[in-house]
Amino acid sequence: IKSVTTGSGAGVYITYYLEILDDQSRAVLARDKIGRSVTNASGASWHALSHVTVTTAMFAGLGNGMTYKARIKAVRESDNVVSYSEMWPCVYVVQTNNQTG
Numbered sequence: 001i002k003s004v005t006t007g008s009g010a011g012v013y014i015t016y017y018l019e020i021l022d023d024q025s026r027a028v029l030a031r032d033k034i035g036r037s038v039t040n041a042s043g044a045s046w047h048a049l050s051h052v053t054v055t056t057a058m059f060a061g062l063g064n065g066m067t068y069k070a071r072i073k074a075v076r077e078s079d080n081v082v083s084y085s086e087m088w089p090c091v092y093v094v095q096t097n098n099q100t101g
Contacts, residue, residue, distance in 0.1 A: 004074045004085040012039045017073040018054060020062065025069045025087055032058045034072075062092040 006014055014037055020030040032054040039045040062068065072085040 004072050004083045006045070006074050006076050006081065006083045007043075008039045008045070008076055008078075009043050010039055010041045012043075012045075013037070013077040014039065014045045015075045015077060017075070019071050019073050020059070020090070020092070021069045021071070021087070023067050023069060023089075029068065030054075030059045030062060031073070059092070064092065064094045067091050 006012075008014065015033060016035045016037075017031050018034045019028050021028055034054070037045045068090055069087045070090040071087045074083045074085075075081070076083075
């Protein structure tokens with residue numbers, strides 16, 4: 001489970017981005033908005049990522065089959081405070097999207 005904490009109160013909107021970094025975690029190579037949610041009465045906000053569709057143009061510079069690091073960037077909209085999840089290894093794979101019908 002990958003998580004990020006923003007330290008927010010209730011009713012705060014959080015915007016989530018998927019970021020892909022080089023395999024040394026030094027440079028952000030691509031970023032795409034993947035969701036938005038509002039915190040509940042306890043200040044929690046959940047956003048499950050089971051299948052993420054990203055903008056092709058944002059990820060065009062990545063190499064098919066190459067390894068990278070991924071993380072979630074969470075931005076608290078009330079004051080633009082940024083929080084990050086832990087990083088995890090990933091492989092960028094180009095394939096047909098069967099979800100579009």
